[in-house]
Amino acid sequence: MNSDKLSARLEMVAKYVPKGASVADIGSDHAYLPCFLVKNFGIPFAVAGEVAEGPFQSAVRNVNAQGLSDVISVRTGDGLDVVGPDEVECITIAGMGGTLIASILEKGKDKLGSVKRLILQPNIHALSIRKWFLENNWELKAEEILEEDGKIYEILIGEKGDAKKPYGNNMDAGLLFGPYLSKSRSEAFFKKWSAEKKNWERIYTQLVHASETEEASVKKQELLMKIRLAEGVLVNEES
Numbered sequence: 001m002n003s004d005k006l007s008a009r010l011e012m013v014a015k016y017v018p019k020g021a022s023v024a025d026i027g028s029d030h031a032y033l034p035c036f037l038v039k040n041f042g043i044p045f046a047v048a049g050e051v052a053e054g055p056f057q058s059a060v061r062n063v064n065a066q067g068l069s070d071v072i073s074v075r076t077g078d079g080l081d082v083v084g085p086d087e088v089e090c091i092t093i094a095g096m097g098g099t100l101i102a103s104i105l106e107k108g109k110d111k112l113g114s115v116k117r118l119i120l121q122p123n124i125h126a127l128s129i130r131k132w133f134l135e136n137n138w139e140l141k142a143e144e145i146l147e148e149d150g151k152i153y154e155i156l157i158g159e160k161g162d163a164k165k166p167y168g169n170n171m172d173a174g175l176l177f178g179p180y181l182s183k184s185r186s187e188a189f190f191k192k193w194s195a196e197k198k199n200w201e202r203i204y205t206q207l208v209h210a211s212e213t214e215e216a217s218v219k220k221q222e223l224l225m226k227i228r229l230a231e232g233v234l235v236n237e238e239s
């Protein structure tokens with residue numbers, strides 16, 4: 001891959017970066033996204049952060065090879081430790097689990113003062129990010145869902161604001177499925193949640209036949225609640 005051609009997933013992330021904003025891409029791996037943003041989107045300055053040595057070295061090599069080392073600073077460190085308190089206006093974190101992304105934001109809260117937009121692409125558990133937004137007064141402004149190479153990805157865009165606003169009186173379903181995604185009802189959305197619902201039903205049936213422990217009973221209640229919520233959002237597709 002080079003910096004002129006990105007995956008559809010990362011291109012969708014790039015689409016939400018505000019024009020002219022300075023950006024930190026955390027967990028940047030080869031730094032494909034910052035290179036693309038600087039070369040094609042007129043982004044003036046970016047930080048590429050990496051915690052692991054191999055990906056950090058790949059990012060350094062790629063940035064140097066493209067002659068971008070004066071505008072992309074490749075840094076090694078955990079999460080938001082690599083950025084200064086008022087250094088960037090936009091943060092992207094892509095290709096990790098939602099729980100890890102939420103923990104990176106939680107640990108790096110003091111770095112978010114100057115940040116106007118968060119663009120987050122969890123591979124799983126987007127729910128953890130929506131909950132973190134809610135608890136930290138970040139308003140979910142938009143969501144995307146797309147399928148690429150047989151995998152379905154969600155992208156969440158947040159800005160400081162009224163964290164409860166997107167959910168109205170449908171908080172449980174909104175947190176799980178996404179308040180915008182459940183309204184947009186795209187093909188990828190139906191595919192993802194129909195498969196998840198089938199999986200929950202399969203586990204539920206196994207638990208019904210298992211011995212009745214306190215733990216199994218709690219798990220069954222949780223599954224049943226998620227299955228009912230999924231029935232609500234998938235209703236038109238399944239009928």
Ligand code: SAM
Binds near residue numbers: 029
């Ligand atoms: N962001 C790229 C993308 O979406 O294609 C790379 C995703 S790759 C699967 C995840 C990267 O995040 C890995 O290179 C990993 O080393 C890095 N990573 C994981 N935890 C991190 C942390 N706490 N801080 C910085 N980087 C981290």
